[in-house]
Amino acid sequence: MAAEVYVDQQVCIGCGLCMSIVPEVFRLNDAGVSEVFDQNGAGEAKIQEAIDSCPVNCIHWR
Structure with a gap:
């Protein structure tokens, strides 16, 4: 199963x-x-770029 991205709102x-x-x-x-x-x-690499750039670290993989 592929990883899913989510935002802690x-x-x-x-x-x-x-x-x-x-x-x-x-x-x-x-x-x-x-x-x-x-x-x-x-793709996961582009999403990871957004995760790494988030100033409050609210985007995660599950």
């Missing part, structure tokens, strides 16, 4: 950095925080 500050790196996977929801809308929108 209780920690997210809605900076949008993940969305600017991988707009095919992340978006801001109505509450103004990031969410994953397409697990398959980009």
